Each structure stands twice: as C-alpha cells, then as structure tokens.
Amino acid sequence: MGYGQFSFLLCLFLSVFFFFIHTSSVPQRSKLHSSKIQKNLTVDPSLVLCNFYYYTSSWNMSIDCCSWDGVICDEMTGYVIELDLSCNSLVGKIDSISSLFQLSHLQRLDLSENNFSNFHISPEFGKFSSLTHLDLSWADFSVLVFEQSELYGVIPESIFHLPKLKTLDLSNNFQLSGCFPKTKWNSSASLIHLNLQGVNISGNFLNGTIPSSIFSLPSLTNLELSNNHFSGQLEDIKSNSLLSVDLGNNQLQGHLPESIQNLVNVTNLDLSFNNFSGNVDVSFFSDLKHLSSLGLSYNSISFTNENKVNFTLPESLVYLQLAACEVKELEFLRSAKKLEHLDLSNNKLQGRIPDWALSNWMFSLNSLNLSHNMLTSVNLSPFQSLETIDLRSNSLQGSLPIPPNSTRFFFISENNLSGAIPSSICNLTSLVMLDLTRNNLKGAILQCLGNISSLRVLDMHHNSLTGTLPTTFRFGSSLRSLNLHGNKLEGKVPQSLSNCKELQVLDSGHNHLNDTFPMWLGTLPKLQLLSLRSNELHGSIRTPMIENIFPNLRMLDLSSNAFTENLPTGLFQHLKSMRTIDQTMNAPRYEGADGYYQDSVAVVSKGFERDIVRILYLYTVIDLSSNKFGGQIPSIMGELIAVHILNISHNGLKGHIPPSLGSLSLVESLDLSSNHLVGEIPAQFASLISLEVFNLSYNHLEGCIPQGNQFQTFENNSYEGNDGLRGLPLSKGCGNDSVSETNDTVSGLDDEESNSEFLNDFWKGALMGYGSGLCIGLSIIYFMISTGKLMWLARIIVELEHKIMMGRRKKQRRQRNYRKRNNQL
Incomplete structure (x- = not known):
C-alpha cells in the first residue's frame, strides 16, 4: 500500500502539545493562535489515506483543544491522557527534545501507519510512566505495539520496566538491538501481553535461556517468544495466569518439564521446531x-498413548500439530470433536482413517495434513468443511478420492493411484491448487478443469495421461502454473492458454506434442518458465512479428525436438529477463497455500536430469540441445548475461565459437558438444569464473586451450573428439605451457642418455645450491629443465601440478556448491 506525500514537520507539529500541559493545580485548556497552527501544519487535503478524514481538520482556535479529533483529556484535571494520530501521514523525526514527551499523564498513544522512516525511536518513550497502550505498528520507525515496523536501533531496557505497561509487541523487527532483561520483571506487574517473536535484541535473534522470572509475572496472559535462538532447558513454570505460550522455532532442549502442567488455564501452547526429546x-x-x-x-x-482408556486430548481442542512425533494411531483424539486444523504429517500412521474420525470431524475440520505416512486408503467425502487436504507421499491405492466441494487446496502426489480422473472433480468450483503428481493416473485430462476460474496451480506431471491438453482456458483465468511433464499427451499447445495472463510456469515436456513453436505464448506477460522438451515439435523458430514478447522468461527448454534451420536470433533479442542480472527476482508465489506447493522443473545439467524445486527462480536456463539447428552461433547470445545454464549441444551448428560468449559471467554449465564448430576456443572463456561444467567435445576445434581460472579443473572428456586441440589437460603440448612438442624434443635421447644427462644436470644444480644457496641451485635446475634438456621431467612436474590444482579446484567447487544449496534451501 503506497502512502500519499504530506509535508508534515512532525517536530514542529508536536510542539503544539506543549500547550496541553499546565503547571497549576487546576490546569486551563490552552488556546492556540491560528497563525501558529498555520506555521506548524502544512496539509494537502487532496491526498486521502485509509478512508479516514483528517484529524487535523478540526484542530483550530474556534473549539477547545480537548475536543480535537484524536485528543482525549481527563475530565477532572484537563490533562491529555489519550492521543490518536494513526494513519495521519505524519512525516519527520521525534527526537528527545520533542514536546510530545512533556505529556507526562499520557495513557494511550497511537502513532501507527505513519512514515517515520530512517529515524530511531527515542529512549524518552520510556518516561511515559502512566502509559498503558503504545502503538507504533506500520510506522516505519528505524527503531513498542511495533509489529513489523522495520525498527532499528537500541531498545532501552527501561521499556521493559514501565510499571503500568500492559502490552509490548516488538515482533518481527529484525534490526533491533539491546539487552533482554533478566531481572526486575516484577516491576512489570501490569504486563499482560509480551510479544518478542523474531526480535533481534541480543545477537542475530534473542538467545540464551528464557528467564524463569518471565513465567512469574502475575498479570501476564500472552507470551510469544517464537522464532528466536533461545536454548537450554525450560525452568520451572509457575504461572497460572498464562493463556497463550508460543516458544516455537527456538533451540530449547531436554525433556518437557512437568511444570508445564501448572499452566492449568492455558488455551494455546506451541513448542514446535525445538530440540525437545x-x-x-x-x-x-x-x-x-x-x-x-x-x-x-x-x-x-x-x-505415545499408554493409557488409552483413561485419557484423550480435551474436547476443546481445535488446533493440533504433531508432525514428526512418531504418532502411530489416532485413538487419543476420539474426544476431540471440535478439531479444525490437524497436522499429523511425517508420522507412522497406517491403513485408513477410522470411521469415528469421519463422524467426529465431519463439520468442523478445515485443514488436514496426513502427508508422509503409510495410509493405504482414505474417504474424504464425509468432511463438509475441508479447505486444505495434504495426503502426499503415502501408499494410497485405487482411484483418486474426491474431496468435498469446499476444498481449495488438494495435494495427493506421490502415491499409487490409478485409473482415470473422475469427472466429479470439476465440481470443486473453489479449487485453487490441484497436485496429482507422480501417480499412475491414466485417461484424458478433463476439459472442464480449464473452466475452474479460481484454479492457480494444476500439476499432474509424471503420470500416464493421454489425449490433448485442455483447450477450454477462459479469458480472466487465474492459472499461474501448469505442469503436465512426463505424460503421453498428443496434439498441439492449445491457443486458449493465451487467455491465462497470470501464467508463470508452463511445463509440457516429455510428451508427444506435435506442433511448431508456439510463438504466441510470448504474449503472456508473466511467463517465467517454458519447457516443451522431448516432444515432436518441428520446423524453424521464425523471427517474432510481435514486439515485447517473453518479457519475463527466464527458463526456455526446447531440447530433444526436431527444430530446424538457424538458432532463433530474433527470439534472443526479446528475452529481457535474460539480458539483465536482477538480484531482486522473486519466486512465483501462491497466496493462501501456506507454503505447501513449490514449483519444480526438470533441468539437464552435468549430463543428468534433475528437478529444481523451490529455487527455480534463481536459475536462468536456455536448452536447445538435441535438435536439428544449423548455421552459426549468433553473437547476440553473449548478451544473455543472466544465463546460468546454456546447452546447444547435439545440433548441426557450424562456424567459430563467438567470443561474445565470454561475457556470460554467471554461466555455470556451458555445453556446445556434438556440433561442427571450427577454429579456436575464444581466449575470453578464461574469464568465466563461475563455470563448473564445460563440454566442447566432438567438434572440429583446434589451437590452444585457454589456461587459468576454471580451466584448471576440466578433464580430457571436455575436449575429446577435437583432434586439433592442444594444451592441458590433453597430451599435446601448446606454446609455453612446458608440454609443447614433448615427443619431438626428447626423440634424440634414449632412456639411458636421458637419465645420465639428468644426473649430471641435477648434481651441477645441487653443487651450485650448496655454494650459493639451495634456492638459487634449484632455480638453475628448473632453468635447465625448462630450456628443453629434460622435457620429460618437466611434463611430469607440470602434470602433477595440474592434478594438484584440479583436485583443489574440485574441492573448492564442492564447498561452493554445498554452501549455495544450503543458502537456496
């Protein structure tokens, strides 16, 4: 949401409040001169925010200041006790000398939804001894409620000790610093709600042990310390006032303390993502x-459930998360008849969902996650309120179970389902995501799926579906990802996909599509990934007649088809996202999916096909391999500087390798093998420091292989089938690389003569080293070697050096890949 611009000098504006304070025992309400108001306020009435009228429109001399909008005074004393300036386009700085802090009787202060960006929160806020409510949320402070306010700076410890403070919410402000108080918590006797979720107060996030004194605060009802780095064991918990305790996403360890049972009034308890045992x-x-x-x-x-008869979880239970807790059965939930959210994923459940569960949760259950178990069958039809169903990675057999019409997110991939997709699935008119990946489903894809206007993700890759792609996608479709990779589909790419203006991912690879290149897909403004690999596409890819096509395309895979003629130079000119390096590129997002679904695509790299999951937006790929392209490699390909993987192997390409490819500074995999390329390897390739996979084999290249940087790590198979190439790592020497013409140089010497000459030269160098220093002597030996007398030894030394360097490079590359994978995951 963008804010309108106001020239509102906050420092001067807040000076108005100095007149709210009067030192007499019965204060008189201040009167402000109209010129003073005009001097301190500059308001543009043409800008409107938040559907609220401006408080400042009522701030004038004709009425009492305590009648001004947003200002509330005590009726007995006249002191200002409440000030609400939320969503009022305030801009500027509140420093320690601001007259705001002279409102010593203030009990409530709301400055939320303003713009105090790049300014620290003043420690003077800690002097409001009567303050009970402080809201600076969405105020863009550089550094109390302050949820997601982008605060930075030092939090004064005195904030935690305000005697009348009831609510302190600093959650999700990752740039805060300061100390977490371990004592004097008893002075915060009025504190009711404490939220320090994801707060970087000590180090990267809150760390250390959780002080037991927090659990002794007499009025505290809500404690949220999740997403921090707390460690150690939980100490005694004595509070019976706490209603909500959230300690999730920390590093707490040990057994759950029995003192948790003292929380007799707690309604919400979250200890997930810790190290309890x-x-x-x-x-x-x-x-x-x-x-x-x-x-x-x-x-x-x-x-466990040792006492099955004596106790089950209470009937009041609504939200239960026991993922990866070695749960084997559901009997302990028999009394929980109000469940709305149930997550028992990554457990040891077998068989099927019991009948009592179907009847108990028929009308209450909204979200069900039983993925990564060993269930063999499910009956979903009794559930009337389910919106999210996750049954991935089980052992489900038989036909596809049909969920209730209320379902919005349905994930049932990686099972053993078979048969055709029932037509009744098209009754799910609210469906947002449908993931049927990696089953054995057969038959045609239902055309009616294209009519579900709410559908954003349709993923059926790696099944045995036949027939054609749906042709019924309507204008205004919400579809963002369509993945039908690895089926048996035929026909053409349907032009109705041009109606899906939100489409970001289209993968129909490994099918039997028979078509020419669908250039009209370039009109999809958000398309990032297009994979049509391993089909029966044919013909030339002609210069597009439409301007500004494929503006956001980052992955193009047309490999293993039958495209002919030249590489599509005209297409390369339009690939804007491949011509610029954008570090801010975001992954495709699917609102409401709770992180369940992540796009994946099959990419061939290092000779192997692998699925790139979650991080596909980090890769820029062009794969045109295994076609029938001819002609030369266009130099414009060197302008695609964002490319990470470039594969144009196994074609009929001719001519020289353009030196412009040396500009691909991010390329990690470059494969030009199995073509008819001639000439030398461009020297510019030596600057490709990101290159990890390099294949020029089976061409007609000649001349010296560039040396340095990544070229030290490539082995013979990167160059085999090019008889004219010389230099490391090949056996044919080149120029001054100390391997040149080795056989010719030593051909006049037999082994015995070579050994004798080596011994003479060695002792000459050794004696010189004894008299003049070992370093000089060894240098002379090296000189004699390098001048050609002992080329066979030079070759051994250089090859040994090369192997050592190659091993070192490989180790560095493995370490770099390991770090990269960790960062991306």
Whole structure:
C-alpha cells in the first residue's frame, strides 16, 4: 500500500502539545493562535489515506483543544491522557527534545501507519510512566505495539520496566538491538501481553535461556517468544495466569518439564521446531482442560498413548500439530470433536482413517495434513468443511478420492493411484491448487478443469495421461502454473492458454506434442518458465512479428525436438529477463497455500536430469540441445548475461565459437558438444569464473586451450573428439605451457642418455645450491629443465601440478556448491 506525500514537520507539529500541559493545580485548556497552527501544519487535503478524514481538520482556535479529533483529556484535571494520530501521514523525526514527551499523564498513544522512516525511536518513550497502550505498528520507525515496523536501533531496557505497561509487541523487527532483561520483571506487574517473536535484541535473534522470572509475572496472559535462538532447558513454570505460550522455532532442549502442567488455564501452547526429546504421553496434558491449540511438531519426541482408556486430548481442542512425533494411531483424539486444523504429517500412521474420525470431524475440520505416512486408503467425502487436504507421499491405492466441494487446496502426489480422473472433480468450483503428481493416473485430462476460474496451480506431471491438453482456458483465468511433464499427451499447445495472463510456469515436456513453436505464448506477460522438451515439435523458430514478447522468461527448454534451420536470433533479442542480472527476482508465489506447493522443473545439467524445486527462480536456463539447428552461433547470445545454464549441444551448428560468449559471467554449465564448430576456443572463456561444467567435445576445434581460472579443473572428456586441440589437460603440448612438442624434443635421447644427462644436470644444480644457496641451485635446475634438456621431467612436474590444482579446484567447487544449496534451501 503506497502512502500519499504530506509535508508534515512532525517536530514542529508536536510542539503544539506543549500547550496541553499546565503547571497549576487546576490546569486551563490552552488556546492556540491560528497563525501558529498555520506555521506548524502544512496539509494537502487532496491526498486521502485509509478512508479516514483528517484529524487535523478540526484542530483550530474556534473549539477547545480537548475536543480535537484524536485528543482525549481527563475530565477532572484537563490533562491529555489519550492521543490518536494513526494513519495521519505524519512525516519527520521525534527526537528527545520533542514536546510530545512533556505529556507526562499520557495513557494511550497511537502513532501507527505513519512514515517515520530512517529515524530511531527515542529512549524518552520510556518516561511515559502512566502509559498503558503504545502503538507504533506500520510506522516505519528505524527503531513498542511495533509489529513489523522495520525498527532499528537500541531498545532501552527501561521499556521493559514501565510499571503500568500492559502490552509490548516488538515482533518481527529484525534490526533491533539491546539487552533482554533478566531481572526486575516484577516491576512489570501490569504486563499482560509480551510479544518478542523474531526480535533481534541480543545477537542475530534473542538467545540464551528464557528467564524463569518471565513465567512469574502475575498479570501476564500472552507470551510469544517464537522464532528466536533461545536454548537450554525450560525452568520451572509457575504461572497460572498464562493463556497463550508460543516458544516455537527456538533451540530449547531436554525433556518437557512437568511444570508445564501448572499452566492449568492455558488455551494455546506451541513448542514446535525445538530440540525437545523423550517420550511424551497424551496423559501429560491431562490437567490442561482448556487447551484449544497444541503444537509439538518437529522435535525429537515420541508421542505415545499408554493409557488409552483413561485419557484423550480435551474436547476443546481445535488446533493440533504433531508432525514428526512418531504418532502411530489416532485413538487419543476420539474426544476431540471440535478439531479444525490437524497436522499429523511425517508420522507412522497406517491403513485408513477410522470411521469415528469421519463422524467426529465431519463439520468442523478445515485443514488436514496426513502427508508422509503409510495410509493405504482414505474417504474424504464425509468432511463438509475441508479447505486444505495434504495426503502426499503415502501408499494410497485405487482411484483418486474426491474431496468435498469446499476444498481449495488438494495435494495427493506421490502415491499409487490409478485409473482415470473422475469427472466429479470439476465440481470443486473453489479449487485453487490441484497436485496429482507422480501417480499412475491414466485417461484424458478433463476439459472442464480449464473452466475452474479460481484454479492457480494444476500439476499432474509424471503420470500416464493421454489425449490433448485442455483447450477450454477462459479469458480472466487465474492459472499461474501448469505442469503436465512426463505424460503421453498428443496434439498441439492449445491457443486458449493465451487467455491465462497470470501464467508463470508452463511445463509440457516429455510428451508427444506435435506442433511448431508456439510463438504466441510470448504474449503472456508473466511467463517465467517454458519447457516443451522431448516432444515432436518441428520446423524453424521464425523471427517474432510481435514486439515485447517473453518479457519475463527466464527458463526456455526446447531440447530433444526436431527444430530446424538457424538458432532463433530474433527470439534472443526479446528475452529481457535474460539480458539483465536482477538480484531482486522473486519466486512465483501462491497466496493462501501456506507454503505447501513449490514449483519444480526438470533441468539437464552435468549430463543428468534433475528437478529444481523451490529455487527455480534463481536459475536462468536456455536448452536447445538435441535438435536439428544449423548455421552459426549468433553473437547476440553473449548478451544473455543472466544465463546460468546454456546447452546447444547435439545440433548441426557450424562456424567459430563467438567470443561474445565470454561475457556470460554467471554461466555455470556451458555445453556446445556434438556440433561442427571450427577454429579456436575464444581466449575470453578464461574469464568465466563461475563455470563448473564445460563440454566442447566432438567438434572440429583446434589451437590452444585457454589456461587459468576454471580451466584448471576440466578433464580430457571436455575436449575429446577435437583432434586439433592442444594444451592441458590433453597430451599435446601448446606454446609455453612446458608440454609443447614433448615427443619431438626428447626423440634424440634414449632412456639411458636421458637419465645420465639428468644426473649430471641435477648434481651441477645441487653443487651450485650448496655454494650459493639451495634456492638459487634449484632455480638453475628448473632453468635447465625448462630450456628443453629434460622435457620429460618437466611434463611430469607440470602434470602433477595440474592434478594438484584440479583436485583443489574440485574441492573448492564442492564447498561452493554445498554452501549455495544450503543458502537456496
């Protein structure tokens, strides 16, 4: 949401409030001269924000200041006790001398949704001894509620000790610094809500142990310390006032302390994503009668049910997350009849969902995640309120189960489903994402799927579907990702896809499509990935007649088809996203998916096909290999500087390699093999420091192989089949690389003569080294070697050096790839 621009000098404006304070026992309400107001306020009434009228429009001399909008005074004393300036386009700096801080009786202050960007929060805020509510959210402060305010700077510890402070929310401000108080928490006797989620107060995030004194605050009801680096064990928890405790995404360890059972009034308890260990029986929570939300996912615990008859989780339970907790059965949930969200993924559930669960949760369950278990069958039809269903990676067999019409997100990939897709799935008119990947589904793709206007993701790759692609995509379609890779589809790419203006990913590779290149797909303004590899596409790719096509394309894979004539120079001229390096490029996003679905695409690199998941937006790929392209490599390809993978191998390309390809500074894999290329390898290639895979084999290249940088790491197979190439790592020497013409140089010497001459030269050098210093002597030996007398030894030394360097480079490359994968994941 963009803010309008106001010239509102906050420092001068807040000086108005000095007149709210009066030192007499019965203060008189201030009167402000109209010229003073005009001097301090500059308001542009043409700019409107947040659908609120301007508070400042009522701030004039004709009425009492305590009647001004946003100002509330105490009726007995006349002191200003509340000030609401939210969403009022305030711009400027609140420094320590601002008269705002003279409002010593202020109880509520709201400066939210303004623009104080690049300014620190003053420590003077800590002097509001009567303050009970402070809201600076979405105020763009550089550094109290301050949720997601992009605050930075030092938080004064006195903030934590304000005696009347009831709510402190500093969540998701990653640039804060300061110290987390470990004592004097008792002075915060009024504190009710404390939210320090994802706050960088000590180090990168809050760390160390959680002070037990926090759990002793008498009025504290809400404690949120998730997404930090707290470690160690939880100490005694004595509070019975806490209603909500969120300690998820930390590094807490040890067994769950029995003192958790003292939280008899807690309704929300989240300990997910920590390092807790040991067995946790369901009876552990027997005293938490009001529990409505419980999260224990992704620890190292085993959730057991030893006392099946005596206790189950309470009926009040609404939200349960027990992912990766070694859960084996559902009996402990028999009494939980109000469940809305259930996550039991990555467990050991087998068989099928019990009948009592179907009846208990028929009308309540909204989200169900049973992925990565061993379920063999499910019945989804009884659930009337399900919106999100995740059954990926189970052992489900038989036909595709049809979810209720309320379903919006349906993930059931990587199972053993077979048969045709039932037509009743088209009744899911609210469907947003459908993922049927890696099953054994057969038959045609239902044409009616193209009529679901809400559908954003349709993923059916790696099945056995036949027939044609849907031709019924309507104008205004929401489709963003269509992946039908690895089926048996025939026909053409349907032109109805031109109606899908939101489409970002189209992968129909490894099918039997028979068509020419669908240049009209270039009219899709958001298309980032186009893969039509391994089909029966043919003909030439002609110069496009439309301007500004494929403006955002970053992955183009047309490999293993039958395209002919020259490489598409006219197409390369239009690929804007490949011609500029954009570090801010974002991945395709799917709102409402809760992170469930991530695009993937099959890419051939290093000779192997691999799926790139989640990070596909980081890669820029052109793969035109295994076609029938002829002519020369156009020099314009060197302008595609954002490319990471370039593969034009196994074609009929002729002529020289253009030196412009040396400008591809980000290229990691370059494959020009199996063509008819001639001439030398451009010396500019030596500057490709990101290059990891390099293949020029089976061409007609000649001359010296460039040396230096990454070229030290490539082996013989990168150059084989080019009889005219010389230089390392090949056996034919080149120029001054100390391997030149080795056989000719030593051909006049037999082994015995060579050894004798070597010994003479060695001792000459050794004696000189004894008299003049070992370094000089060895240098002379090296000189004699390099002048040609001992070329066979020179070759051994150089090759040994090359192997050492190559091993070192490989190690560095592995380390770099390891770091890169970790960062991308």
